[in-house]
Amino acid sequence: MSAQAVDQPDTFAADPRRWRLLALLGVAQFMLILDVTVVAIALPHIGTDLGLERDTLTWVVSAYTLMFGGLMLLGGRAADLFGARRVVLLGLLVFTAASLVTGLAPGAALLIGGRVAQGVGAALLSPAALSVVTRTFHGNERNKALGVWSALGGGGSAIGVLLGGVLTAGPGWQWVFYINVPIGLIVLVALARMLPAHLSPATRARLDVPGAILVTAATGTAIYALINAGDRGWLTATTLGTLAGAVVLYVVFAVVQRTVRSPLMDLRILSRRPVAAGTFLILAATALMIAVFFLGSFYLQHHKGYGALRTGLLFLPVALATIVGAQVAGHLIGRLGARPVAAAGLAIAALGTALPAFWDSAAAMVTGISVGAAGIGAAFVAASTTALAQVAHHEAGLASGLLSTFHEFGAALGVAVVSSIAAASIAGSSSVGFTRAFTFAAATAAAAAVVSLLIVPNLKPPTGAKAHAH
Numbered sequence: 001m002s003a004q005a006v007d008q009p010d011t012f013a014a015d016p017r018r019w020r021l022l023a024l025l026g027v028a029q030f031m032l033i034l035d036v037t038v039v040a041i042a043l044p045h046i047g048t049d050l051g052l053e054r055d056t057l058t059w060v061v062s063a064y065t066l067m068f069g070g071l072m073l074l075g076g077r078a079a080d081l082f083g084a085r086r087v088v089l090l091g092l093l094v095f096t097a098a099s100l101v102t103g104l105a106p107g108a109a110l111l112i113g114g115r116v117a118q119g120v121g122a123a124l125l126s127p128a129a130l131s132v133v134t135r136t137f138h139g140n141e142r143n144k145a146l147g148v149w150s151a152l153g154g155g156g157s158a159i160g161v162l163l164g165g166v167l168t169a170g171p172g173w174q175w176v177f178y179i180n181v182p183i184g185l186i187v188l189v190a191l192a193r194m195l196p197a198h199l200s201p202a203t204r205a206r207l208d209v210p211g212a213i214l215v216t217a218a219t220g221t222a223i224y225a226l227i228n229a230g231d232r233g234w235l236t237a238t239t240l241g242t243l244a245g246a247v248v249l250y251v252v253f254a255v256v257q258r259t260v261r262s263p264l265m266d267l268r269i270l271s272r273r274p275v276a277a278g279t280f281l282i283l284a285a286t287a288l289m290i291a292v293f294f295l296g297s298f299y300l301q302h303h304k305g306y307g308a309l310r311t312g313l314l315f316l317p318v319a320l321a322t323i324v325g326a327q328v329a330g331h332l333i334g335r336l337g338a339r340p341v342a343a344a345g346l347a348i349a350a351l352g353t354a355l356p357a358f359w360d361s362a363a364a365m366v367t368g369i370s371v372g373a374a375g376i377g378a379a380f381v382a383a384s385t386t387a388l389a390q391v392a393h394h395e396a397g398l399a400s401g402l403l404s405t406f407h408e409f410g411a412a413l414g415v416a417v418v419s420s421i422a423a424a425s426i427a428g429s430s431s432v433g434f435t436r437a438f439t440f441a442a443a444t445a446a447a448a449a450v451v452s453l454l455i456v457p458n459l460k461p462p463t464g465a466k467a468h469a470h
Helices: 002-006 018-037 043-050 054-070 072-082 084-104 107-138 139-169 178-194 209-232 236-259 266-269 274-305 308-314 317-334 336-359 363-390 393-421 421-427 430-456
Strands: none
Touching: 018 054, 018 084, 018 107, 018 139, 018 178, 018 274, 043 107, 043 317, 054 072, 054 209, 072 084, 072 107, 072 209, 072 393, 084 107, 084 178, 107 139, 107 363, 107 393, 139 308, 139 317, 139 363, 178 274, 178 336, 209 236, 209 274, 209 393, 236 266, 266 274, 266 393, 274 308, 274 336, 274 363, 274 393, 274 421, 274 430, 308 317, 317 336, 317 363, 336 363, 336 430, 363 393, 363 430, 393 421, 393 430, 421 430
């Protein structure tokens, strides 16, 4: 496949409105990412107000992640089949309406039902919006646009803690969800006017519903097992049995994809080195990002006794570092290629997360995860540019959905592993669990840096028609 096929400009590419379009899509994506973490500080207040037990509160977080991750491939494929414009607008409408329902919830059923619906809307919106970005920007401009996109994804997780603390301490936990409604409606109206009409479906093939159900069930089952492994144990029959069930569902999904006429996913896309390397990078970077956020939040609130608002404020450097790391990487990748940027970013992440493993202090923790976040932000950009730079337009939604699926899967994996390792510290007053968990995160980042040197192709993103993908 030649890069000319990948990088052939659309008519809209020369339109000066493309940066405003990126800003609107970025705001929408920012809401989706915020909603993964913004509820974390609000959970105790939600539990008190609605009389919810701990396991039910866990579902307030995991129901969103399950649906967001599990339905991502369906959202990406729907963008390819029905047109990115339609899917972006539908996803944003569902997410906004579900946010209102969740905020109004008087009890557990409507609260978790609203979170499920938010996840469905997010799964439609996120890959379709990224598909619009990859089809609208080209060459070096695409690198810059993906840098902005990655900064939103990485920084949103940390800013979510700050926003959750401010809203919970101020107007109340309901506003964690209500705030999406006016923003969502404004962005919806603006996107309806600005999204180019030519972002129409390239094919009239049917949507693969059995495939969508199977991959959603498989991903959901795997994420469910990982989320609960921290409490139930990694080697218990329940955890291993659930993970085995997920593997079986994935195998059935693979078989179905080979037999249906219009498969949800062309499995051969994973055999392409850039796509496989990109999905590995997004998995590792997200697992590290959410893991250090989780550890930092519990360390400051449980171990140091800081309040929700103070904890949120201390995450501001983490958010800023992620944004800076992503922006620097966006500029460097065009000159150096993705491999050195990915390896250097993960190495910096290893050094940063090692700091709180050696020094038990709030200053060391905030400094360490801020340095680590800069490296993780760079890895996010390397992941997106590696996986998407040589994907044809008609596959952009699928590749975007694949990246986003591994993003959510990485989040669940990271939280599950470090919460299990740090369980003693989270439940008690000792810092030993935190030390072990930060040490594990640093070792994982270092190992990922080595792996990235071996598997990430060092082809620079194409800026013209001369480059070829292999």
